[in-house]
Amino acid sequence: MRKLHTFHGGIHPAEHKLESSAQPSLRAPLPQRLVLPLKQHIGSAAKALVQAGDKVLKGQLLAAAEGMLSAAIHAPTSGTVAAIDFHAVAHPSGLPELCIVLQPDGEDRWLEHAGFDYRALPRDELLNRLRDAGIVGLGGATFPTHVKLNNAQHIQTLILNGAECEPWITTDDRLMCERAAEIVQGIEILRYLAQPADTLIGIEDNKPQAIAAMQQACAGSGIEVVVIPTLYPSGGEKQLIKILTGKEVPSGGRPLNIGVVCSNVATAFAIHRMVNHGEPLISRLITVTGNVKSPRNIEALIGTPIAELVQLAGGALEDANGYIVGGPMMGLEVTNAQLPVVKGSNCIIVKSDKLFPAPPPALPCIRCTRCVQVCPAELQPQDLYWFARAKNLGKAQSYNLFDCIECGACSYVCPSNIPLVQYYRFAKSEIWANERDKEAANLARERHEFHLLRIEREKQDKADKLAQKEKAALAAKAAAATQAQPIPSQPAQSQPAPDPATVSATDAVAIDALRAQVREIAHPEAKHTKE
Amino acid sequence: MFPPFTTQASSVREIMFKVLLALLPGIALYVWYFGPAILVSITLASLTALATEAVMLKLRRRPLAPFLSDNSALLTAWLLALSIPPLAPWWLVVVGTMFAISVAKHLYGGLGSNPFNPAMVGYAVLIISFPAYMTHWLAPQGLGQLELNFMQQLGYIFGGHFPAGVTVDAVSMATPLDTLKTQLHSAHSMGDILQMPVYGNLGGKGSEMVALGFVIGGIYLLANRIISWHLPLTFLAALFATAGAFYLFDPAHYAPPLFHWFSGAAMLAAFFILTDPVTSPTTIRGKFIFAAGAGFLTYIIRVFGGFPDGVAFATLLMNMCVPLIDAYTQPKVFGKKGEQ
Numbered sequence: 001m002r003k004l005h006t007f008h009g010g011i012h013p014a015e016h017k018l019e020s021s022a023q024p025s026l027r028a029p030l031p032q033r034l035v036l037p038l039k040q041h042i043g044s045a046a047k048a049l050v051q052a053g054d055k056v057l058k059g060q061l062l063a064a065a066e067g068m069l070s071a072a073i074h075a076p077t078s079g080t081v082a083a084i085d086f087h088a089v090a091h092p093s094g095l096p097e098l099c100i101v102l103q104p105d106g107e108d109r110w111l112e113h114a115g116f117d118y119r120a121l122p123r124d125e126l127l128n129r130l131r132d133a134g135i136v137g138l139g140g141a142t143f144p145t146h147v148k149l150n151n152a153q154h155i156q157t158l159i160l161n162g163a164e165c166e167p168w169i170t171t172d173d174r175l176m177c178e179r180a181a182e183i184v185q186g187i188e189i190l191r192y193l194a195q196p197a198d199t200l201i202g203i204e205d206n207k208p209q210a211i212a213a214m215q216q217a218c219a220g221s222g223i224e225v226v227v228i229p230t231l232y233p234s235g236g237e238k239q240l241i242k243i244l245t246g247k248e249v250p251s252g253g254r255p256l257n258i259g260v261v262c263s264n265v266a267t268a269f270a271i272h273r274m275v276n277h278g279e280p281l282i283s284r285l286i287t288v289t290g291n292v293k294s295p296r297n298i299e300a301l302i303g304t305p306i307a308e309l310v311q312l313a314g315g316a317l318e319d320a321n322g323y324i325v326g327g328p329m330m331g332l333e334v335t336n337a338q339l340p341v342v343k344g345s346n347c348i349i350v351k352s353d354k355l356f357p358a359p360p361p362a363l364p365c366i367r368c369t370r371c372v373q374v375c376p377a378e379l380q381p382q383d384l385y386w387f388a389r390a391k392n393l394g395k396a397q398s399y400n401l402f403d404c405i406e407c408g409a410c411s412y413v414c415p416s417n418i419p420l421v422q423y424y425r426f427a428k429s430e431i432w433a434n435e436r437d438k439e440a441a442n443l444a445r446e447r448h449e450f451h452l453l454r455i456e457r458e459k460q461d462k463a464d465k466l467a468q469k470e471k472a473a474l475a476a477k478a479a480a481a482t483q484a485q486p487i488p489s490q491p492a493q494s495q496p497a498p499d500p501a502t503v504s505a506t507d508a509v510a511i512d513a514l515r516a517q518v519r520e521i522a523h524p525e526a527k528h529t530k531e
Numbered sequence: 532m533f534p535p536f537t538t539q540a541s542s543v544r545e546i547m548f549k550v551l552l553a554l555l556p557g558i559a560l561y562v563w564y565f566g567p568a569i570l571v572s573i574t575l576a577s578l579t580a581l582a583t584e585a586v587m588l589k590l591r592r593r594p595l596a597p598f599l600s601d602n603s604a605l606l607t608a609w610l611l612a613l614s615i616p617p618l619a620p621w622w623l624v625v626v627g628t629m630f631a632i633s634v635a636k637h638l639y640g641g642l643g644s645n646p647f648n649p650a651m652v653g654y655a656v657l658i659i660s661f662p663a664y665m666t667h668w669l670a671p672q673g674l675g676q677l678e679l680n681f682m683q684q685l686g687y688i689f690g691g692h693f694p695a696g697v698t699v700d701a702v703s704m705a706t707p708l709d710t711l712k713t714q715l716h717s718a719h720s721m722g723d724i725l726q727m728p729v730y731g732n733l734g735g736k737g738s739e740m741v742a743l744g745f746v747i748g749g750i751y752l753l754a755n756r757i758i759s760w761h762l763p764l765t766f767l768a769a770l771f772a773t774a775g776a777f778y779l780f781d782p783a784h785y786a787p788p789l790f791h792w793f794s795g796a797a798m799l800a801a802f803f804i805l806t807d808p809v810t811s812p813t814t815i816r817g818k819f820i821f822a823a824g825a826g827f828l829t830y831i832i833r834v835f836g837g838f839p840d841g842v843a844f845a846t847l848l849m850n851m852c853v854p855l856i857d858a859y860t861q862p863k864v865f866g867k868k869g870e871q
Contacts, residue, residue, distance in 0.1 A: 008865070013537055167537065238865065251866035329535040356536045361597060363543050364643035368808040370541075377865045382813055383857075400864045408535035415541045416643075419533040 002200075002226050005246040007239045009374040010231040011409045013167050013329065015206060020289040021170040023296035025178060028312055033082070034102040034303030035340040036062065036073055037089045041142040043069030046134075048100060054081045057111040059280055062100050065131050071144045071343075072134040076282040076301035079104040090325040090332055090339045092425075099340070102303065113278035118189055123153075126193065126275075133280040134343070135271055139172075139235070139264035140326065142344040145271070148261065149193050156259030157245055158196035160187055160268060162203040162210065163228065163235030166327030169347040171285040172265050174297040176203070176210035179269055180217035186268030187223060189275050194261050199223045201265065202240050204230040232329065233407040237262045239376050251403050266346075286341055288313035290349035291320045300341055306348055307337035316350045324349040328356065329408040363416040371410035371420065377403045381410040385420050388427035393434070396427045404428075543642075546757055547602030553751045554609055554803065557744030561613070564737030565669045568617035568684045572624045573609055579628040580608035587637035603642055607631050610650035610803060614796060614843070615657060616668045618679075618703055621688050623664050627653035647850045648810045651843040658838060666839060667703035670729075671737030678702070707735030708795045709839045711786060720783050725790070734793030742798040749802030761818040762811060763801040769826025770797060777834070791830060795840040800829070804842065810850045816860040817853075825849045 039045035046063035050056060056075040063073040082103040086096040118126050131146040139161055160183075164172040176183060191199055201218070203211050205227050215225045228234055228243050238249045240262065247258045255262050266284065273279045282302055286309060289295035293314025300309055306323055310316050324331040325339070327347055341348070349355075371381035379400055387396035401424060410420045561569045584604040588595050608628050615624060631653030639645040658665045672678070679687070679694070679702050687693055693702070705713065707729055714724045724730075733739045752758045774788035791797060796804070805811060805825055812821045825845045832841025 011539070013535075013539075242865075248866045248868060250869070251864065253866065324534075324536060326534075328537045331534055331536070333532050333534075333536070351536070356532070358532060359538055360542070363597060363601065364641065366543055366546075366603075366643045366808050367811075367813055368546065369813045372813060378862060379864055380813060380861065399861070400867070403864050403866060411533075411538065412535050413539050413541070415543050415546055417538065417542070421535070422533045 002224065002244070003246075004226070004228060005243055007234070007242045007376050008378045009376045009409060010233065010239075011374050011412050012230070013232055013412060015230070016168045016289070017170050017173065017206060020168070020287050020295040020297060021173050021207075023294070025174050025285055025297040025299055026312060028298050028300045028304060028309065030077055030104045030106060030108060031301065031304045031308045032104075033305070034076055034079075034104065034301060035087050035089075035305070036076070036100045036102060036303040037087070037097045037340070037342055038063050038073060038099065039097060040073065040302070040342040040344065041071045041136040041144055043067070043071070043144055043147075045098065046070055046073045048084055048098075050081050050084075050100065052081050052083050055079075055105075056081060056102070057109055059111040059113055059278075059282060061132070061280075062102075065134075065144070069144060069147055070131075071136045071142075072132050072280070073100070074134055074280040074282050075102060076303055077102070077104045078107050078109040088336055088339055090334050090342070090345070092332055115276040115278050118192060118275050123193065130271065130274065133274040135267065135274060135281050136343050137264055138266035138270060138284060138343065138346070139237075140330070140344055140346060141237075142342075145263070145267060148263070149190070152194045152256055152261045154195045155256070155261055156197050157241075157261075158187075158190060158194050158199045159241060159244055159255075159260060159262040160190075160199070160201040160223075160265050161235060161237070161240055161262055162201050162207075162214065162265040163240055164207070165204060165230070165232045165235035166329050166347075167232070168289050168349055169287050169327050170289075171287045171297055171346050173207045173210045174287075175266055175269060175285050176207070177213050180210075180213040182272050183214070183265050183269045184217045184221060184223065185276060186270070186272030188221070189271050190261075190263060190268060191223075196261070200244050201225045202228050202234075202244055204228055204234060206230045232409065233376055233405070236376060236405055236407060238405065251400065281343060284341075284343065284345070286345055287347040288350075289347065290324070291317045291352040291355055292350050293317060302343055303340045305338045305340055306334075309341065309348060310337065310350060317352065319352045319354065320350045321353060322351045324351060324356075329412070330406060359417045359419075362418045365414075365416055365418060368415060370413040370415065374409040374413050376407060376409065377405055379404060381420055384427070385418060385423050388423040391427075391430070393427055393431050397431060401427055401431075543601045543603070547606050549755055549757050550606055550752065550803065551602060551609060553748030553757075554613070554745075556747040557613070557741050557799070558609075560741045560744040564671045564740055565617065566672065566684070567681055568669060568688070569612070571685065571688055572612040572615070572617045572619070575621055575624050576608035576612040576628045577605055579625045580604040580632050583629050583632040584637075587633050587641070591637060591641065593641065598642060601642065604632055604636075607636065607649045607653075610799070611653045613799060614650065614654045615665060616703070618667060618669050618684060618687060619664045620691055623657060623661060626660075627657045630656045643809055645809060646853065648804060648807050648846055651804060651846045651850075654843045655847060658843070666705060666709065667699050668706050670702070670704045671735075704729065706795065706839055707738060708833060712834075715784060721786060722783075725786075733789050734791075734795075738795075739793040742793045745798040745802055749798070752802060752806075758802065758806040759818075761815060762805045762822045765819050765822035766801045766805055766826040766829075767792060767797070769823040770830055771826075773827050773830040777830075785834070791833070795833070796842040797829065800825070800842040800846060804846055805849075810846075810853065812853050812856045812860065814857055814860040814862060816862070817856040820856050820860065821849050821853065824852070 044067045047066040048063045050062050058075055058078045060075045061072055062075050065072045080103045082101040084100050087099040089097045127146040135145040136142040162172050162176055201214055211227055218225055226244055233239055234243055241255055241260050242248055249255050250257055270281050283299055285297050285299050287297050288309050296313055298309055298312055322333055322335045324333055325345055325348060326332055365382050367382050375381055383399050384396055384401055404424050406421050408421050581604055585595055588598055611627055611631055612624055631649040635647055635649040635652035636645045683694055710729055729735055731739045749763060770791055771788040774791040777785040778787050805822055812818050828845035828848055829841040832844050
């Protein structure tokens with residue numbers, strides 16, 4: 001038996017897992033229309049490769065990964081690109097995003113595709129294929145998988161996250177029950193890439209069926225299924241790593257810093273489908289639960305509208321009043337049923353006042369420190385709240401605001417019903433905005449200073465040239481006066497005409513050096529803060 | 532709505548209500564040993580607190596309903612009423628409560644914003660302004676020279692006069708702590724003093740039982756996780772250690788530590804006053820420092836100060852230090868444990 005560790009705090013919210021976990025999953029029929037946001041992952045948006053009117057096949061690349069941190073988007077079915085336009089998406093900002101709208105043709109015809117032997121490929125090539133298949137972390141954070149694995153070689157521990165600690169959500173549970181063998185095949189690919197000493201799967205003890213299925217599938221593979229106590233948020237990456245290894249991911253760091261890579265079981269499944277079947281990430285399992293007739297898990301194409309999935313779960317009951325995308329602890333409330341599900345959508349909860357009553361009005365904080373007792377990041381939420389409220393952002397940062405994982409445990413226990421996480425998000429976004437402004441101002445000032453410098457230099461050059469000319473003229477005059485043999489003129493012409501390319505190159509170096517100098521003088525602290 | 536969309540059903544009102552509930556055993560024993568006069572002062576204090584709270588909320592343009600029903604003003608009222616002698620003119624408790632709620636609580640920003648424990652501020656104001664009234668405590672039943680019936684007590688509280696031929700000295704007496712101090716000054720030995728009828732097994736007769744009632748309430752609060760053990764246990768340990776050190780040094784002149792535990796407001800302070808979350812530190816290390824300081828100061832003020840008890844001033848002095856204590860006792864967060 002592996003020795004388990006504990007993280008500080010945590011809560012036991014009502015689980016509500018049984019509603020949807022008992023039903024076998026269902027494959028959704030083709031929807032009327034698919035809406036595919038170009039940004040469904042952390043990083044920069046993918047770059048669209050198709051135009052309105054293009055006919056596409058299922059699995060065809062629609063948008064390519066753009067830049068270092070990005071992931072590709074594929075056609076979930078065959079059809080016609082109806083538009084590339086701004087469309088409402090499930091995002092806290094409420095701002096529309098650029099989406100590819102796909103009109104299915106009903107044939108669901110695949111692009112030619114096939115699995116491949118990953119062991120025959122160089123590591124880089126395999127990672128590139130993950131990127132081009134649009135594989136991102138499916139636990140919710142949607143971090144591009146190829147980036148995560150890029151530097152992960154010969155690590156200590158590979159952890160598969162099957163904890164699924166948030167109430168109501170059961171997609172990982174169902175997936176492990178139904179697709180255990182395929183998940184293990186995906187894990188083997190991850191093991192090939194990361195070459196870990198240990199491979200562990202962490203599953204909360206409220207999923208006995210999934211545990212049994214995974215144990216059976218892992219038999220003889222060297223992968224260890226570790227049953228952990230049910231405690232929210234044990235599925236948080238840092239918390240799960242702590243439970244399984246006793247190590248803490250350093251503040252501001254990544255699991256790789258302590259020799260750990262953590263990936264969701266659903267991501268492992270997606271990797272398996274890609275490598276062994278050649279299928280890019282175009283569908284996922286989603287829990288549809290809450291105030292619906294028959295809650296269940298549904299395998300849906302990415303881009304399917306919420307409304308169609310709710311219909312497949314028997315439809316919303318009468319007193320339904322909105323949807324939560326994600327879980328009840330960290331999810332997002334939306335009212336528009338036409339919003340598409342994206343790669344990171346693991347759950348849709350239909351709301352009602354009975355299931356999710358509005359909290360009573362917030363009272364002042366009485367410093368009872370119930371939040372401190374449950375905070376898995378070991379923060380002082382009441383102090384952070386105080387600083388965020390007062391817009392004392394520097395103080396909030398020095399009290400480790402950015403170590404907050406926004407799990408919501410503090411708000412859950414707050415007797416004053418203060419929406420604490422909202423305050424932290426506000427403070428974080430204010431700090432980011434301030435930093436962007438500062439950066440922009442610095443850049444503008446540098447440009448301006450450089451502009452002045454250039455004018456000065458041009459003036460100097462002109463003056464020098466003029467002086468030289470005058471000197472030459474004077475010399476010529478003197479020579480003429482002595483009536484001697486005219487001296488062959490040599491001054492400026494003695495140097496070969498400089499090649500414009502080299503000039504600009506040397507200038508660029510000089511400019512950079514100058515910039516660095518200016519920056520250092522203007523912001524001696526900048527270097528410090530960036531570290 | 533914001534995430535999380537689900538919350539634990541707990542509220543400030545419920546927390547405060549449970550604290551009030553936890554005071555009941557102590558109050559019941561108080562009535563048993565000292566008569567029902569305490570109920571009069573609790574009622575007076577409660578009504579004054581609610582009225583003052585309402586007026587202050589109105590003046591501050593805050594909604595009345597959520598704050599009047601949060602039970603926090605009632606708790607301040609009860610704690611203050613339990614800290615002052617029940618046999619006193621009605622205006623004493625009224626003035627103290629009004630000051631506690633209006634100045635110590637609302638002028639600092641109301642619920643959650645007051646740096647000082649309002650009940651202790653009320654007590655401090657009364658003992659400084661009306662010291663004479665604050666020393667006339669009811670004698671436990673069977674010990675007074677004269678005993679007033681409840682109607683006679685009401686007559687004094689509201690009318691300010693005793694039945695013919697009765698003086699305040701005849702119906703009241705100094706507290707056990709006060710008695711100890713004066714008797715020691717008259718060069719009696721500790722052993723002789725503690726044999727006096729005013730003393731029971733551990734502290735004062737009757738009052739030691741009331742203290743026990745507060746311990747029972749405290750255990751209820753601990754069991755319900757309304758308070759954590761850090762503050763009460765540290766306070767009691769510090770008081771015990773300080774008293775024990777002096778007692779070991781000179782048992783003839785210093786009372787045994789258990790006496791200090793069960794005299795005055797020590798138990799009330801340990802479980803109900805220091806544990807006020809608003810005015811105590813939020814960090815664990817901070818709680819240790821705060822409570823240890825309060826225990827130490829309580830003893831010093833009791834033994835070397837001029838007041839009958841040290842709890843109120845010890846609490847207020849430590850309240851003052853809370854922001855500093857919190858700032859210097861911040862724990863290491865997740866992922867920063869290795870850093871220096």
